[in-house]
Amino acid sequence: MKQESASSPTVSSPRTSGYGLLDTISSPADVRALRLDQLPELCADIRRFLIDHLSVNPGHFASSMGAVDIIVALHYVYDTPQDHLFWDVGHQAYAHKILTGRKEAFASQRKKGGISGFPSPLESEYDTFVTGHASNSISAALGRAIADRNTPGLENRKTVAVIGDASISGGLAFEGLNNVANYPNNLLIILNDNEMSIDANVGGLHAYLSELSTSAGYNKWRSRLYNAFRRKGVVTEEGKGRIQRFTNSVKSLVSGKQNIFEGLNIRYFGPFDGHDVIKIVRILKDIKDMETPRLLHLHTVKGKGYRPAEENPAKWHAPGLFDPETGEKISRDSKDSPLAWQEVFGRTLVELASDDDRVMGVTAAMPSGTSISRMMEVYPDRTFDVGISEGHAVTFSAGLATGGKRPFTAIYSTFLQRAYDNIVNDVCIQGLPVTFCIDRAGIVGEDGVTHHGLLDLAYLRCIPNMRVAAPADEETLRNLMFTSLHSDGPMAIRYPRGKATVKDWQTEMKVIEIGKGRIISETEGAKVAVLTVGPVLHEAEKAIHMLASKGINADLYDMIWVKPLDTDLLRRIAESHKAIVTVEDGVITGGFGTAVTEWCRDNGKDLCIRTLGAPDSWVTHGTVGELRHDCGYDSDGIVSAVFKAASES
Numbered sequence: 001m002k003q004e005s006a007s008s009p010t011v012s013s014p015r016t017s018g019y020g021l022l023d024t025i026s027s028p029a030d031v032r033a034l035r036l037d038q039l040p041e042l043c044a045d046i047r048r049f050l051i052d053h054l055s056v057n058p059g060h061f062a063s064s065m066g067a068v069d070i071i072v073a074l075h076y077v078y079d080t081p082q083d084h085l086f087w088d089v090g091h092q093a094y095a096h097k098i099l100t101g102r103k104e105a106f107a108s109q110r111k112k113g114g115i116s117g118f119p120s121p122l123e124s125e126y127d128t129f130v131t132g133h134a135s136n137s138i139s140a141a142l143g144r145a146i147a148d149r150n151t152p153g154l155e156n157r158k159t160v161a162v163i164g165d166a167s168i169s170g171g172l173a174f175e176g177l178n179n180v181a182n183y184p185n186n187l188l189i190i191l192n193d194n195e196m197s198i199d200a201n202v203g204g205l206h207a208y209l210s211e212l213s214t215s216a217g218y219n220k221w222r223s224r225l226y227n228a229f230r231r232k233g234v235v236t237e238e239g240k241g242r243i244q245r246f247t248n249s250v251k252s253l254v255s256g257k258q259n260i261f262e263g264l265n266i267r268y269f270g271p272f273d274g275h276d277v278i279k280i281v282r283i284l285k286d287i288k289d290m291e292t293p294r295l296l297h298l299h300t301v302k303g304k305g306y307r308p309a310e311e312n313p314a315k316w317h318a319p320g321l322f323d324p325e326t327g328e329k330i331s332r333d334s335k336d337s338p339l340a341w342q343e344v345f346g347r348t349l350v351e352l353a354s355d356d357d358r359v360m361g362v363t364a365a366m367p368s369g370t371s372i373s374r375m376m377e378v379y380p381d382r383t384f385d386v387g388i389s390e391g392h393a394v395t396f397s398a399g400l401a402t403g404g405k406r407p408f409t410a411i412y413s414t415f416l417q418r419a420y421d422n423i424v425n426d427v428c429i430q431g432l433p434v435t436f437c438i439d440r441a442g443i444v445g446e447d448g449v450t451h452h453g454l455l456d457l458a459y460l461r462c463i464p465n466m467r468v469a470a471p472a473d474e475e476t477l478r479n480l481m482f483t484s485l486h487s488d489g490p491m492a493i494r495y496p497r498g499k500a501t502v503k504d505w506q507t508e509m510k511v512i513e514i515g516k517g518r519i520i521s522e523t524e525g526a527k528v529a530v531l532t533v534g535p536v537l538h539e540a541e542k543a544i545h546m547l548a549s550k551g552i553n554a555d556l557y558d559m560i561w562v563k564p565l566d567t568d569l570l571r572r573i574a575e576s577h578k579a580i581v582t583v584e585d586g587v588i589t590g591g592f593g594t595a596v597t598e599w600c601r602d603n604g605k606d607l608c609i610r611t612l613g614a615p616d617s618w619v620t621h622g623t624v625g626e627l628r629h630d631c632g633y634d635s636d637g638i639v640s641a642v643f644k645a646a647s648e649s
Contacts, residue, residue: 014053016104020045027101028075028126039076039277043068046095047305053106054094055324059117059446062303062316063164064094066194066274070162070298071095073280074190077288078158081126084148086141088163088173090118090131091317092192100126110446112622117447132450133415134365134388135170137161138189142176145185158186158288165193166365170388180293181265188287189266189295192274194302194313261295270297275304314368338503341495342410342439344474346371348481349408349437351509353379356485358406362386364393370410370439390415394422394434401432406485410437413453413494414444420459427490428465434491435484436460441470441494442534442585443614443628448621453494454614457533458590460492461563467491467514468562470534470584474505476560482509496535496585498624515564523553527578527649528642530556533592536583536633543638554581554642562592570599579608579645583633588613608649610641 017023021038022045025031034042046068054061072095074085080100087093097115098106102124108114119127129140141161148154167173168191180187261268269287272279280298287294302316303309308327309316321330339347353359353375361383367373376383386393390411397407411419416438427434441453460468467489471477477495484491520537521544532540537558544556557573559566562584573580580600582593593611600609612633619627628634632641 014056014107016107019049022046022049022098022103025099025103028080028099031072031075031099034076036076036278036281039072039281043072043277044305046072046098049098049103049106050094051306051324055322057107057109057111058318058320059094059110060091060318061306062309062313062319063091063194065306065309066300066302066304066313067092067162067192068095068304069275069277069280070190070192070300071099073277073284074160074162075099076281077284078160081128083158084128084141084144084160085126086129086137086144086159086161087119087131088137088161088167089134092162092164093119093131096126097124100124110448110621112620112626114621116449116621118450130450132448133418134167135163135173136176137163137167138173138176138180138187141189142180142183142185142187145187146183149185158188160188160190162190162192165191166388171391177261177264177266184291185293186291187293189293191270191295191297192300193271193297194274194300265293267292267294268297269294271299272297274298274300333499336503338474338500339505340371340498341474341477341500342369342371342497344477344500344505345410345437345439345481345495346374347506348478348509349375350378352408352481352485353382356406357382358404359485360384360397360400360405360407362393362397362400362407362409364388364390364411364415366410366412366415366439369412370437372408372410390419391422394419395426397434398422398426398430398432401427401434402430406433406435408435408437408481408484410439412440412451413438413442413456414440414451417455417459423460423466423490424463428463431465431489433484433488435481436490436492437481438492438494440497442496442536443619443624443631444497445624445627446621449618452614452619453496454586454619456492456494457562457584457586457592458594461590461592461595465489466563468494469560470494470562471560472532472535472537472558474500474502475507476512478505478507478509479512480560483511483514486511487514494534501535501538512560515561515566517557517559517561517566517569519569520556520558522555526553526555528554528581528645529573529577529579530554530581530583530638530642531559531573531592531596532557532583533559533562534585536585539628539633539635540583540638542635543642546635546639547642552642552646559592562595565595565599567599570596571603571605574600574603574605574607577607578649579610581638581641581645582609582611582613583638584611584613585628585633586613587616589616608645610645612637612641 021042047065050065102115105115110117116123119131121127138161141159145159148157301310302313349361361372361375363370363372363385365388367376367385393409397409400407438456441456444451460466469480471480480493530540540556544554547554582596584592588611591613597609614631
């Protein structure tokens with residue numbers, strides 16, 4: 001959103017002190033040394049710290065504000081890091097980072113060389129597991145709980161998984177839940193519910209049951225009664241499940257509530273106010289030592305403590321820069337800036353849908369992020385957000401295609417990895433006309449290693465029946481979408497995060513020839529050819545001008561297609577040049593450069609080939625420009641590669 005005020009506040013570095021009780025905290029041990037009645041004050045201090053810092057160094061705001069009380073209570077009750085906390089996604093975990101020795105470093109979060117925006121074991125012993133993709137916390141935490149239970153000396157360690165209501169809808173979360181009660185473990189699952197509609201439960205009986213079911217006395221009595229029955233032979237271990245199901249049924253009858261968790265033999269407690277930190281502490285202490293899987297349901301408010309975020313949590317998920325006093329968003333973009341790539345996609349999809357009623361839109365929990373929300377507004381009956389269920393999104397799209405529809409399935413590159421089996425078996429083997437619109441392809445910047453979309457070219461190129469393209473500009477993106485609608489079979493179109501290139505992009509769409517690239521510039525006598533796919537073309541154009549200023553000529557080609565390759569153009573290039581430099585915003589191993597190298601080898605073209613892209617190692621976080629430079633495929637890296645190729649050929 002563009003900042004409208006002419007007197008916008010300037011962005012400055014946030015302070016790290018002046019936050020009351022928070023200034024006394026350097027580790028969770030300091031939290032545990034506080035009095036219980038001091039915890040609400042600590043929560044308020046953390047929220048002030050988050051507002052000050054995230055207003056000038058953007059990150060995931062609303063989720064982290066909403067989880068502060070839960071995090072303080074967990075570190076107060078549990079002996080971290082001996083006890084283990086597993087965070088789902090990590091959007092909610094900023095307070096955890098602040099309390100575990102990273103308060104001073106928090107100003108560097110999501111910056112190159114600074115701390116990550118997500119929990120990572122490489123960063124802190126308090127971070128038990130890498131978190132970047134949703135729905136994995138229950139499975140991972142169950143594995144750790146069982147590992148500790150089977151390790152002499154570690155049997156008494158506690159394990160907690162904190163998962164949000166959106167993440168728990170994911171298929172992997174359900175698989176984890178289904179297995180939780182199958183093995184002896186002490187896993188506690190905390191459901192941080194900030195969006196579900198929870199009807200008010202009225203009446204003294206329900207309140208009494210909620211309090212009673214979490215009390216230590218009640219649970220000790222329940223355990224003693226079961227053990228007594230077992231000793232007398234009244235109940236066998238095999239019959240334990242039937243007893244649990246019976247008592248759960250009675251509880252559901254009396255309380256007037258049924259829930260899936262108790263149907264899976266997971267003890268359920270709640271829902272409770274997730275912002276009453278003192279009560280959360282009491283409940284956690286009461287259920288902490290239970291030797292059975294259980295779920296604590298806490299109702300929270302996204303953006304808690306900051307009114308603009310509470311009133312519009314979706315827009316404050318990751319708001320960017322803002323004025324902490326007014327809540328006004330601060331934009332550094334000019335009103336004349338080009339649209340974002342996803343906005344071009346969203347508007348084009350609406351155009352296609354208006355002309356062809358076969359067009360369907362599908363996304364997995366990212367309608368606004370992918371801009372498929374534009375079609376959702378105009379054609380709600382033909383647009384589907386299936387939630388955090390990427391595998392289902394792909395197979396659902398395949399089902400639509402079998403019914404004569406033309407689904408455009410928009411999923412971030414890094415999340416599409418989770419649906420690989422579905423792409424192979426449900427779409428490509430059948431040759432179904434599903435168009436994969438792969439957003440956030442390539443390096444995405446500050447979200448880092450779990451969110452870069454660097455693998456898709458390699459993991460899609462090897463699938464039979466799949467066509468893979470990467471537009472360098474808005475016009476080509478539109479034409480590729482139009483082409484996919486007028487051709488058969490699956491197609492993947494990948495494009496990056498961020499702004500595109502031009503303002504006047506709404507040209508008339510046309511079918512382009514599949515597997516045909518284009519000549520950008522050729523100079524007589526040039527011996528090095530630079531081949532690109534996607535928007536890295538613009539880095540290559542800068543490099544060509546830089547080289548020309550030094551008296552070195554190189555030709556430039558936008559190949560557009562990774563599969564099928566333009567073999568006619570490639571043959572012409574190979575026969576007229578001594579060296580080729582390939583450039584892609586993806587991993588080198590198995591990607592576009594590999595495809596070119598394989599073709600040259602198989603066709604007896606003996607020339608020097610240098611491939612530029614992401615290395616065979618994990619790329620961390622920083623700005624897109626910084627990371628491309630480090631990986632060696634910005635304009636400077638291309639210039640260097642052309643120099644080397646020219647000298648070696």
